[in-house]
Amino acid sequence: xxxxxxxxxxxxxxxxxxxxxxxxxxxxxxxxxxxxxxxxxxxxxxxxxxxxxxxxxxxxxxxxxxxxxxxxxxxxxxxxxxxxxxxxxxxxxxxxxxxxxxxxxxxxxxxxxxxxxxxxxxxxxxxxxxxxxxxxxxxxxxxxxxxxxxxxxxxxxxxxxxxxxxxxxxxxxxxxxxxxxxxxxxxxxxxxxxxxxxxxxxxxxxxxxxxxxxxxxxxxxxxxxxxxxxxxxxxxxxxxxxxxxxxxxxxxxxxxxxxxxxxxxxxxxxxxxxxxxxxxxxxxxxxxxxxxxxxxxxxxxxxxxxxxxxxxxxxxxxxxxxxxxxx
Amino acid sequence: xxxxxxxxxxxxxxxxxxxxxxxxxxxxxxxxxxxxxxxxxxxxxxxxxxxxxxxxxxxxxxxxxxxxxxxxxxxxxxxxxxxxxxxxxxx
Numbered sequence: 001x002x003x004x005x006x007x008x009x010x011x012x013x014x015x016x017x018x019x020x021x022x023x024x025x026x027x028x029x030x031x032x033x034x035x036x037x038x039x040x041x042x043x044x045x046x047x048x049x050x051x052x053x054x055x056x057x058x059x060x061x062x063x064x065x066x067x068x069x070x071x072x073x074x075x076x077x078x079x080x081x082x083x084x085x086x087x088x089x090x091x092x093x094x095x096x097x098x099x100x101x102x103x104x105x106x107x108x109x110x111x112x113x114x115x116x117x118x119x120x121x122x123x124x125x126x127x128x129x130x131x132x133x134x135x136x137x138x139x140x141x142x143x144x145x146x147x148x149x150x151x152x153x154x155x156x157x158x159x160x161x162x163x164x165x166x167x168x169x170x171x172x173x174x175x176x177x178x179x180x181x182x183x184x185x186x187x188x189x190x191x192x193x194x195x196x197x198x199x200x201x202x203x204x205x206x207x208x209x210x211x212x213x214x215x216x217x218x219x220x221x222x223x224x225x226x227x228x229x230x231x232x233x234x235x236x237x238x239x240x241x242x243x244x245x246x247x248x249x250x251x252x253x254x255x256x257x258x259x260x261x262x263x264x265x266x267x268x269x270x271x272x273x274x275x276x277x278x279x280x281x282x283x284x285x286x287x288x289x290x291x292x293x294x295x296x297x298x299x300x301x302x303x304x305x306x307x308x309x310x311x312x313x314x315x316x317x318x319x320x321x322x323x324x325x326x327x
Numbered sequence: 328x329x330x331x332x333x334x335x336x337x338x339x340x341x342x343x344x345x346x347x348x349x350x351x352x353x354x355x356x357x358x359x360x361x362x363x364x365x366x367x368x369x370x371x372x373x374x375x376x377x378x379x380x381x382x383x384x385x386x387x388x389x390x391x392x393x394x395x396x397x398x399x400x401x402x403x404x405x406x407x408x409x410x411x412x413x414x415x416x417x418x
Contacts, residue, residue: 148367148368148369150369150370150373150376167354167370167372167373168354168372188375189370189373189374189375189376189379190369190370190373190375190376190379206367206379208378208379208381209375209376209378209379212375213375214373214374214375220343220374220375
């Protein structure tokens, strides 16, 4: 299994790249191209209204400073009155970056001071509340710990399934057949995983090798080019883990589906199915069926328990019948 | 567990061919073998993983192995990575 690491800081450059990738947060840099390497260390944001008004007692200078309509108007007012003391004081703090919402352009005096203090200024056309929620979401995701796992991530009937197992057990071949059957590949070999919440894991492929697979005997193939865009996905929630392993005659495998095993990734528990591999067992069909069974379970139908209920009922009836005959 | 840090000597870096040779070598051992470069850690038995590292000449890579033949594995893989893999293939 891969290594977990916490992200310490995100550079302004990376933030711009992320917002561009996600395409939900238009951000434009006004000044400070030379300060793109500056690191954002927290995903919280701050509205610097009080600071501009002169109260710096609880000023969270480490956070991203978001200038909404209120701050902008106040800023314009003090610039017009030429009372620049609080702006000067503002830039005495090691500010990470400022973002203006509503497409407002910062006044020239402010920009000049920002350049001097090496503070980048960004402008977004979004209204402040949308800007803050989207910005927090993007940064929260970026700050989430990350790990990478050796396996294949596929989407089968809409269920994100991570296939793990030793090298050479047939993970990629299995995924290839699933793709051929109309399912989708997310990542082969190296799956990057991030937790979005306590119960939600997102898996994606590393950029360089994304949507490529290595199949023994064939070499490297491009799934996107061979099977088309319908056969790929960039990221997907990991809802089920299937562990492939060589059939071990001495090992007891789950015959009923009553045992609930879990696989823990970054503290998040995901249901685990261990599937023994041996010639004659068609693993892709097993995985397809597991995916459908998983959906059924989600819809509230628990196959094994429902079946057991029927069985118990039958046993009860038998008992009654036998009791009747006996008397 | 055995760890060893090495520097890539191959002029063209770990491109497809050297990566394939490395993976082949790694698969000769039963130990779990990992390569670590910067923040990435990958399974040395997976060719896509090794290529994902895009390791250039001069890159520092840590080899980590754990299992019955860990010592041998690290020794041989480090020797391979520190050699001029491309030339080795030709000869």
